[in-house]
Amino acid sequence: MASFFSDFGLMWYLEELNKKEFMKFKELLQQEILQLGLKHISWTEVKKASREDLANLLLKHYEEKKAWDMTFKIFQKMNRQDLMERAGREIADVVDFFSLVLTDSGHSKLYQVHLKKKLTHDYARKFNIKDQDSLKQKFTQDDCDHFENLLISKATGKKPHMVFLQGVAGIGKSLMLTKLMLAWSEGMVFQNKFSYIFYFCCQDVKKMKRASLAELISKEWPNASAPIEEILSQPEKLLFVIDNLEVMECDMSEWESELCDDCMEKQPVNILMSSLLRRKMLPESSFLVSATPETFEKIEDRIECTNVKMMAGFNESSIKVYFYSLFQDRNRTQEIFSLVRENEQLFSVCQVPVLCWMVATCLKKEIEKGRDPVSICRRITSLYTTYIFNLFIPHSAQYPSKKSQDQLQGLCSLAAEGMWTDTFVFAEEALRRNGIMDSDISTLLDVRILEKSKESEKSYIFLHPSIQEVCAAIFHLLKSHVDHPSQDVKSIEALIFTFLKKVKIQWIFFGSFIFGLLHESEQKKLEAFFGHQLSQEIKRQLYQCLETISGNKELQEQIDGMKLFYCLFEMDDEAFLPQVMNCMEQIKFVAKDYSDVIVAAHCLQHCSTLKKLSLSTQNILSEGQEHSYTEKLLICWHHVCSVLTSSKDIHVLQVKDTNFNERAFLVLYSHLKYPSCILKVLEVNNVTLLCDNRLLFELIQNQRLQLLNLSLTFLSHNDVKLLCDVLNQAECNIEKLM
Numbered sequence: 075m076a077s078f079f080s081d082f083g084l085m086w087y088l089e090e091l092n093k094k095e096f097m098k099f100k101e102l103l104q105q106e107i108l109q110l111g112l113k114h115i116s117w118t119e120v121k122k123a124s125r126e127d128l129a130n131l132l133l134k135h136y137e138e139k140k141a142w143d144m145t146f147k148i149f150q151k152m153n154r155q156d157l158m159e160r161a162g163r164e165i166a167d168v169v170d171f172f173s174l175v176l177t178d179s180g181h182s183k184l185y186q187v188h189l190k191k192k193l194t195h196d197y198a199r200k201f202n203i204k205d206q207d208s209l210k211q212k213f214t215q216d217d218c219d220h221f222e223n224l225l226i227s228k229a230t231g232k233k234p235h236m237v238f239l240q241g242v243a244g245i246g247k248s249l250m251l252t253k254l255m256l257a258w259s260e261g262m263v264f265q266n267k268f269s270y271i272f273y274f275c276c277q278d279v280k281k282m283k284r285a286s287l288a289e290l291i292s293k294e295w296p297n298a299s300a301p302i303e304e305i306l307s308q309p310e311k312l313l314f315v316i317d318n319l320e321v322m323e324c325d326m327s328e329w330e331s332e333l334c335d336d337c338m339e340k341q342p343v344n345i346l347m348s349s350l351l352r353r354k355m356l357p358e359s360s361f362l363v364s365a366t367p368e369t370f371e372k373i374e375d376r377i378e379c380t381n382v383k384m385m386a387g388f389n390e391s392s393i394k395v396y397f398y399s400l401f402q403d404r405n406r407t408q409e410i411f412s413l414v415r416e417n418e419q420l421f422s423v424c425q426v427p428v429l430c431w432m433v434a435t436c437l438k439k440e441i442e443k444g445r446d447p448v449s450i451c452r453r454i455t456s457l458y459t460t461y462i463f464n465l466f467i468p469h470s471a472q473y474p475s476k477k478s479q480d481q482l483q484g485l486c487s488l489a490a491e492g493m494w495t496d497t498f499v500f501a502e503e504a505l506r507r508n509g510i511m512d513s514d515i516s517t518l519l520d521v522r523i524l525e526k527s528k529e530s531e532k533s534y535i536f537l538h539p540s541i542q543e544v545c546a547a548i549f550h551l552l553k554s555h556v557d558h559p560s561q562d563v564k565s566i567e568a569l570i571f572t573f574l575k576k577v578k579i580q581w582i583f584f585g586s587f588i589f590g591l592l593h594e595s596e597q598k599k600l601e602a603f604f605g606h607q608l609s610q611e612i613k614r615q616l617y618q619c620l621e622t623i624s625g626n627k628e629l630q631e632q633i634d635g636m637k638l639f640y641c642l643f644e645m646d647d648e649a650f651l652p653q654v655m656n657c658m659e660q661i662k663f664v665a666k667d668y669s670d671v672i673v674a675a676h677c678l679q680h681c682s683t684l685k686k687l688s689l690s691t692q693n694i695l696s697e698g699q700e701h702s703y704t705e706k707l708l709i710c711w712h713h714v715c716s717v718l719t720s721s722k723d724i725h726v727l728q729v730k731d732t733n734f735n736e737r738a739f740l741v742l743y744s745h746l747k748y749p750s751c752i753l754k755v756l757e758v759n760n761v762t763l764l765c766d767n768r769l770l771f772e773l774i775q776n777q778r779l780q781l782l783n784l785s786l787t788f789l790s791h792n793d794v795k796l797l798c799d800v801l802n803q804a805e806c807n808i809e810k811l812m
Contacts, residue, residue: 739765
């Protein structure tokens with residue numbers, strides 16, 4: 075029974091009580107202490123204690139059995155028979171749990187039982203799931219097939235699995251991994267494949283600074299003496315689940331000699347993680363790794379994956395259902411949903427469940443205030459700022475109080491410090507350093523801009539990393555970096571270059587929010603909320619940054635075109651956009667979805683000075699015709715390709731890692747065949763044409779083309795013959811073929 079308390083805690087049971095029941099529990103507890111003549115805990119301590127604090131007080135002052143006996147009696151007095159029965163079942167399970175050690179496969183079975191208990195208790199709290207039964211649901215065969223399919227290798231041969239699960243923050247990666255491990259602990263999946271599944275959360279691992287693999291495993295074991303030698307004796311029977319890899323900030327660039335193959339040797343945790351993922355340590359084991367797409371993109375060339383899976387989040391019907399559940403008027407709901415659906419950037423945001431809630435509730439509040447939702451949906455910056463400012467202005471008021479202004483300013487200061495130090499979980503000390511008083515915390519939790527972190531005690535996170543990013547951007551428009559309490563916070567110029575060069579892959583929206591906040595409507599919002607006119611110096615500094623880029627070819631080579639496009643798109647300044655684009659001589663970008671193509675088209679159709687363009691559209695332009703946006707996509711692709719004819723000096727085109735369907739390639743082909751297109755270098759690398767390759771080879775007959783690079787692009791025997799025929803024609807002037 076004691077181990078049940080120490081492993082799973084009394085707090086979980088106290089969290090099952092509502093506010094009124096919890097107060098009643100405290101009153102009955104005081105009576106019980108007095109009746110039994112036990113060591114006294116002051117009523118003041120008990121009265122102000124949270125559920126977690128009260129659990130700790132009981133375990134601190136009384137032995138665990140006594141604490142449990144008192145709790146049991148109080149539940150009986152409160153008629154909470156359900157909690158008493160559940161506790162009885164748990165205690166019985168604990169007895170079974172330890173009896174397993176005596177069997178041949180004892181350690182593995184013991185660990186499975188432990189993992190199941192951990193998942194159904196701790197993780198219910200971690201994911202804000204009030205009832206553990208939602209994690210104890212019966213898995214269907216479809217669920218189990220889905221989990222098993224995650225570890226089916228695309229690669230040939232019997233390589234150990236290294237599967238990457240990609241998805242933006244908040245999309246549900248951790249919850250899915252939790253359910254997969256729970257299914258294994260219940261004997262539903264991987265039973266003959268893995269003896270152990272160990273879960274490493276990178277937020278916890280990073281805090282350790284230095285560790286050995288044996289230490290990480292021991293932390294997951296139900297008691298102090300993990301049988302490390304037995305566990306490691308069959309590495310092929312181990313699955314390591316590594317969650318939130320982006321937190322580690324490891325780029326896998328260490329020399330082979332720096333890596334470690336000794337599971338018992340302490341290493342800096344980033345070296346340990348690289349040693350595992352680069353197969354230096356336990357190469358026979360399997361791995362399931364979750365990360366953001368940006369993290370995977372950064373390291374994919376340095377690790378050998380057997381598969382990559384994408385987490386898509388809410389689909390269109392799920393988003394629509396959510397909106398219908400929030401609004402009463404069905405016609406009004408359809409109108410609001412259509413408004414969101416027409417804005418591809420906003421629709422992408424809604425694929426993340428918590429952000430879908432944010433968007434829907436924000437629009438609902440604005441409609442209730444009699445405001446037009448169309449202007450809020452102009453850009454995502456506008457929706458985020460509207461949502462945040464509404465949190466700090468009472469429903470009946472027009473302006474915020476001085477206290478609310480100070481609270482948001484402190485929050486923005488905290489967010490900026492976090493962005494520059496790659497911190498997303500904040501201790502109370504960090505809040506105080508940035509001007510957030512202890513008395514403010516409950517307000518920030520109530521409005522749900524902050525949440526309690528489930529990773530460590532008395533620490534806090536923003537509702538979503540993108541909300542932290544917009545708050546950090548607001549700080550940089552309100553104050554200079556020299557006014558920040560942390561020296562890690564740099565100037566706005568440093569911010570823009572860091573963002574555009576993708577130095578910090580965790581920065582998804584940060585730079586584009588800065589530009590978005592420069593829009594006239596956003597400036598008015600900021601001035602109205604904080605009660606003073608903002609300095610125009612910020613705008614001048616940003617213009618200088620862009621002027622620096624325009625006059626520096628080497629710098630342009632380092633700039634990520636997609637980041638630049640999103641900055642200009644969020645800024646939404648029709649006069650400024652062509653000024654910037656007409657200073658660019660070389661641009662490289664990777665479009666990963668329909669939204670990216672829209673934003674790239676918005677910017678590139680205003681460019682006439684380009685000399686070199688490098689692009690990838692991955693699979694976007696290879697999809698079938700069934701999508702509702704297919705025609706719009708082709709129009710946007712036409713605008714992207716228009717830069718090949720509007721830029722009179724464009725000499726180099728690189729198309730990489732792209733699959734074209736016939737219609738998409740015809741759009742590109744028509745622009746390259748245009749008389750004003752004077753291309754000299756054409757690089758078509760790792761490109762698949764879902765049409766006749768003759769069109770590609772026709773382009774080679776362009777008399778101006780001097781260099782053709784077809785590396786990594788598959789050519790059949792007939793394609794090679796056709797290519798040779800074209801190269802031998804008199805009008806072909808290719809001097810170099812790769």
